[in-house]
Amino acid sequence: MEPVIVYAIIGIIALVIGVVAGKFIFAKNTRKQVEEAEAQAQSIVKEAGIRAETIRKEKELEAKEKFVQLKADHDREVMDRNRKISESENRARQKEQSINQKESNLDKQIKENEAIKENLNRQIEVVNLKRTELEKHQEEHIRRLEKIAGLSAEEAKNQLVESLKQEAQTRALALQQEIIEDAKLKAGKEARKIVIQTIQRTAAEQTIENTVTVFNLESDEIKGQIIGREGRNIRAIEAATGVDLIVDDTPEAILLSSFDPLRREVARLSLQRLVADGRIHPARIEEVVEKTRKQLEEQVMEIGERTVIELGIHGMHKELIRMVGRMRFRSSYGQNLLMHSRETANLCAIMASELGMNPKLAKRAGLLHDIGKVPDEETELSHALLGAKLAEKYGENPAVVNAIGAHHDEMEMQYVISPIVQACDAISGARPGARREIMQQYLQRIKDLENLAMGYPGVEKAYAIQAGRELRVIVEAEKVTDAESDKLSFEMAQKIQTEMVYPGQIKVTVIREKRAVNVAR
Numbered sequence: 001m002e003p004v005i006v007y008a009i010i011g012i013i014a015l016v017i018g019v020v021a022g023k024f025i026f027a028k029n030t031r032k033q034v035e036e037a038e039a040q041a042q043s044i045v046k047e048a049g050i051r052a053e054t055i056r057k058e059k060e061l062e063a064k065e066k067f068v069q070l071k072a073d074h075d076r077e078v079m080d081r082n083r084k085i086s087e088s089e090n091r092a093r094q095k096e097q098s099i100n101q102k103e104s105n106l107d108k109q110i111k112e113n114e115a116i117k118e119n120l121n122r123q124i125e126v127v128n129l130k131r132t133e134l135e136k137h138q139e140e141h142i143r144r145l146e147k148i149a150g151l152s153a154e155e156a157k158n159q160l161v162e163s164l165k166q167e168a169q170t171r172a173l174a175l176q177q178e179i180i181e182d183a184k185l186k187a188g189k190e191a192r193k194i195v196i197q198t199i200q201r202t203a204a205e206q207t208i209e210n211t212v213t214v215f216n217l218e219s220d221e222i223k224g225q226i227i228g229r230e231g232r233n234i235r236a237i238e239a240a241t242g243v244d245l246i247v248d249d250t251p252e253a254i255l256l257s258s259f260d261p262l263r264r265e266v267a268r269l270s271l272q273r274l275v276a277d278g279r280i281h282p283a284r285i286e287e288v289v290e291k292t293r294k295q296l297e298e299q300v301m302e303i304g305e306r307t308v309i310e311l312g313i314h315g316m317h318k319e320l321i322r323m324v325g326r327m328r329f330r331s332s333y334g335q336n337l338l339m340h341s342r343e344t345a346n347l348c349a350i351m352a353s354e355l356g357m358n359p360k361l362a363k364r365a366g367l368l369h370d371i372g373k374v375p376d377e378e379t380e381l382s383h384a385l386l387g388a389k390l391a392e393k394y395g396e397n398p399a400v401v402n403a404i405g406a407h408h409d410e411m412e413m414q415y416v417i418s419p420i421v422q423a424c425d426a427i428s429g430a431r432p433g434a435r436r437e438i439m440q441q442y443l444q445r446i447k448d449l450e451n452l453a454m455g456y457p458g459v460e461k462a463y464a465i466q467a468g469r470e471l472r473v474i475v476e477a478e479k480v481t482d483a484e485s486d487k488l489s490f491e492m493a494q495k496i497q498t499e500m501v502y503p504g505q506i507k508v509t510v511i512r513e514k515r516a517v518n519v520a521r
Contacts, residue, residue: 365404456473458480
């Protein structure tokens with residue numbers, strides 16, 4: 001609604017109100033008041049008209065200004081649109097010119113290609129003619145060569161291929177040997193670096209344990225008490241412990257003989273208690289041996305728990321912890337099994353860290369790799385397979401199970417830590433002084449090494465020297481050439497590597513010597 005109309009309506013309403021008020025006042029008061037009210041109403045109407053006129057003019061000015069602004073905006077948009085249309089027309093014109101230029105260039109290129117094609121066709125015809133003539137000349141030349149050499153082309157080709165084949169095999173063998181030597185040098189260098197760093201960071205005390213334990217006595221008089229009347233005490237001790245007691249002329253000492261270190265320890269502790277108590281008779285012996293056996297079982301559990309805590313291994317089943325403790329009383333080739341397992345675990349953790357793998361998992365596998373050597377019951381399985389079965393039974397990680405079963409190559413290695421456990425087991429067991437080697441096994445390995453070399457044709461003599469770390473082979477110069485001696489050395493080394501088990505490495509040296517001897521008379 002327009003403001004003028006509003007103010008007019010307001011004025012009319014005010015006039016009506018004034019009239020009504022005048023009538024009312026007139027009725028109540030004097031006529032003078034009515035006239036004043038009418039005059040006031042007229043002034044209000046007059047002011048309202050003036051105000052409405054002012055507002056009308058302001059609105060007309062605002063409308064004109066808005067119209068001018070809208071017109072300016074419209075003109076600007078029209079100019080922008082015209083400019084864009086002009087630019088689009090210019091781009092379209094330039095693109096059309098470019099297309100026309102490309103069409104003309106393409107026509108020229110097509111004409112040039114057709115000319116080149118015709119030229120090539122002529123050249124191909126000339127080449128075909130020359131090829132036909134060349135084939136005729138070649139056939140004529142081959143016929144002349146066959147006539148001169150007395151061989152057909154196929155026979156000559158076969159002879160050439162055979163000679164080239166032999167030469168290629170010799171060169172390939174030499175090249176293969178060089179590549180293998182270079183790869184071995186680089187791989188061996190890196191492997192030695194990791195192994196040396198691992199060994200240097202691990203130190204373990206190790207002593208050779210025998211199958212005999214010496215029990216020292218305060219005096220030789222106690223020997224009679226231990227033997228008992230008619231030997232009943234010593235027989236009771238041997239029956240209860242499963243250990244042989246050797247009472248001889250050794251002063252103040254008794255020998256306890258058994259291949260089971262756990263039994264020897266039970267017998268030693270039982271004898272210690274009996275001697276300290278002074279009451280030695282069969283009933284007392286059985287009672288003390290039973291108590292000692294229970295105490296030793298508790299000690300075994302404590303040893304296992306202390307071992308896993310010191311190594312930082314958590315979450316292991318109690319049966320496996322008990323087996324770890326039993327390793328303390330078991331030896332392998334004179335090496336204490338628990339010390340060997342701890343050393344292997346530390347080596348595995350260090351080597352796994354050097355290779356960027358999980359050291360805790362490798363340490364766990366290294367500690368458990370020989371648990372198959374301390375079973376509760378005898379079985380026909382090897383200790384590696386039995387250990388893998390026990391580890392799987394008590395919920396160990398599949399990688400640990402595979403590493404235990406594969407550390408003697410009786411299972412296929414499926415995880416990366418398996419070769420690490422195998423290598424660290426070999427490091428711990430093969431280092432000097434760790435284990436004792438039976439003389440017969442050592443001599444048999446030397447003999448097998450020499451027999452392997454003597455099985456090759458042309459070998460005259462073979463000697464395993466430097467405690468089996470080098471094999472020197474003397475061949476007959478008339479039967480083996482220099483190139484064949486290189487091949488022979490390489491093949492022997494490969495065969496030793498695949499068929500024999502040995503610590504460290506074995507160097508194979510083939511010696512070929514040609515001597516010409518004449519006597520002047």
